[in-house]
Amino acid sequence: MTIAELIRQSDRTAFSFEVLPPLKGTGIATLERNVDRLMDFGPKYINITTHRSEYVYRDMGNGMMQRSRLRRRPGTVAVAAALQQKYGVPVVPHILCSGFTREETEYVLLDLQFLGIENLLVLRGDKAKEDPYFKPTPDGYSHTTELQDQINRFNAGEFVDGTPIKVPGKPFSYGVACYPEKHEEALNPESDLEWFRRKVELGAEYGVTQLFYDNRAYFDFVDRARKAGITVPIIPGIKPFAKLSQLQTVPKTFHCNLPPELANEALKCKTDEEAKALGIEWGVAQCKELMAHGVPSIHFYTVSAVESIAEIARRIY
Secondary structure (H helix, E strand, O other): OOHHHHHHHOOOOEEEEEEOOOOOOOOOHHHHHHHHHHHHHOOOEEEEOOOOOEEEEEEOOOOOEEEEEEEOOOOHHHHHHHHHHHHOOOEEEEEEOOOOOHHHHHHHHHHHHHOOOOEEEEEOOOOOOOOOOOOOOOOOOOOHHHHHHHHHHHHOOEOOOOOEOOOOOOOOEEEEEEOOOOOOOOOOHHHHHHHHHHHHHOOOOOEEEOOOOOHHHHHHHHHHHHHOOOOOOEEOEEOOOOOOOHHHHHHHHHOOOOOHHHHHHHOOOOOHHHHHHHHHHHHHHHHHHHHHOOOOEEEEEOOOOHHHHHHHHHHHO
């Protein structure tokens, strides 16, 4: 069943969350414990992130850094299969432009199809840390829309080189990202919305937003999207603060604003516990308002916030 269908059939605001595959050698037990904490709230699906490989730099001791090796975060396909098998909940692995060639993407699609995983979240992905701006991987893509085109052709029974797939499998269904406060690289909100519209025209069945803390930004974005003819579900993405440092790093990293009411309270926080409590209270109020406005689903970003999300979910579901 597709994510859009799961959401439509839910008799209440659906609950879902995103997890990060474990680093190499750390095992899957911690990840499973985090998932266990959130299963009581009946998630409709679980997203599994994908990250491009990154170079590790070694300090030479003379003020210079030397690139020493390539570090990979393994396991998106394997983790997706393991979670789906253990919990019986649909999984949604992320498929990226960033760091992947067209042929590598094709093999990921084949692996997922063999495993019976039929839902994807299609994203451009972040730039490499060593690059000043996003650079497409050689023989890769610059935009989500290009990646969507490859997936659409795969669904239609065509490999990336144009040859036919002898035994086509079940087509993938997918969603895409959208940005209530615009993507950091967008020229303006209007051009950003136009990119979202193109992604929907190419087949995206829903959008999930970048995290935000001001519901007014989300409501305004949805209103503008509807006026632009975009009718797919737009799922709000939520990430509560969990420690003091995140009050500065999260807005900077994810390019989202703090509404004055939250910013004023954040400035009063002196400890991680105070910041965590603020994050929970704001998250509960934010989610209750979203639910009162009839959002189809709420999607939670769990990194460093599983305990807070469990408390929020306990109080709103």
